[in-house]
Amino acid sequence: QVQLVESGGGLVQAGGSLRLSCAASGRTFSSYAMGWFRQAPGKEREFVATITKSGTYTYYTDSVMGRFTISRDNAKNTVSLQMNSLKPEDTAVYYCAADGTGWILRDKDEVDFWGQGTQVTVSS
Numbered sequence: 001q002v003q004l005v006e007s008g009g010g011l012v013q014a015g016g017s018l019r020l021s022c023a024a025s026g027r028t029f030s031s032y033a034m035g036w037f038r039q040a041p042g043k044e045r046e047f048v049a050t051i052t053k054s055g056t057y058t059y060y061t062d063s064v065m066g067r068f069t070i071s072r073d074n075a076k077n078t079v080s081l082q083m084n085s086l087k088p089e090d091t092a093v094y095y096c097a098a099d100g101t102g103w104i105l106r107d108k109d110e111v112d113f114w115g116q117g118t119q120v121t122v123s124s
Contacts, residue, residue, distance in 0.1 A: 001025075001026065001113075002024055002025060002026045002028075002029070002032065002098050002100075002112070002113045003024070003025040003026070003113070004022050004023070004024050004025075004096045004097070004098060004113055004114065004115035004116075005022065005023045005024075005115060005116070006020060006021070006022050006094065006095070006096050006115045006116065006117060006118040007020070007021050007022075007023070007118060008020040008021050008118060009094060009118030009119045009120045010119075010120070010121070011121045011122075011123065012086055012120075012121070012122055012123070013122070013123050014086060014087055014088055014122055014123065014124050015085060015086065016086050016122070017082070017083060017084045017085075017086065018083045018086065018120060019080060019081070019082050019083070020036070020080060020081040020083065020094055020096075020118060020120070021078055021079075021080050022034070022036075022078060022079045022080070022081075022096030022115055023077060023078055024077045024078070024079070024098065025077070026077070029074055029077040030053055030054070030074040031053060031100060032053065032098040032099060032100050032112075032113075033050060033051070033052055033053055033098070033099045033100075033102050033103055033104050033105040034050065034051050034070075034072055034079040034096070034097065034098055034099075034105065035047065035048070035049065035050035035051070035070075035096075035097045035098075035099070035104075035105035035106065035111070036048040036049045036050075036070060036079075036081045036094060036095065036096060036097070037094070037095045037097055037108055037111075038090075038092035038093065038094045038095065038120075039092055039093050039095070039117075040091060040092040040093075043092075045095070045108050046061065046108075047061055047106045047107070047108065048060070048061055048064055048068065048081070048094070049061070049064065049068055049069075049070040049081060050070065050104045050105045050106055051070045051071065051072050051079065051104075052103055052104055053103065054074075055071070055072045055074070057104065058070050058071075059104060059106060063089075064083075064090075067083065067084050067085045067086075068081060068082065068083050068084070069081070069082040069084075070082075079096060081094070083120070086120075086122045087122060088122045088123065088124045089122075090120060090122050091120060091121050091122050092120060093117040093118065093119050093120075094117065094118050094119075094120050095114055095115055095116075095117045096114070096115035097111040097113065097114055097115070098111070098112055098113040099111055099112055100112050
């Protein structure tokens with residue numbers, strides 16, 4: 001069992017930055033591929049970024065490529081999402097997610113554990 005707790009959301013103007021953090025419980029954090037997903041009002045939850053168990057590889061959805069950076073610290077059981085050059089279309093609830101079987105996590109159907117979500121609002 002893994003419990004995920006996100007923090008760092010808030011209100012920011014377009015062009016600004018936010019850093020989301022996700023703290024995981026348990027002693028097996030390094031055995032999980034981690035990801036960030038987001039869900040805007042009236043839309044389905046979508047993949048944003050993922051990082052492999054060791055942190056060697058990262059992948060992003062096209063719309064955030066070059067603006068967002070995912071990272072993890074296995075010693076501290078944390079995964080982060082640095083978001084720069086934010087746009088109003090980035091407004092959503094952002095969820096941290098863990099997958100204990102795959103080597104990356106890009107499909108919400110593969111998620112084993114979800115965080116409770118944190119709201120990110122980008123004003124124009």
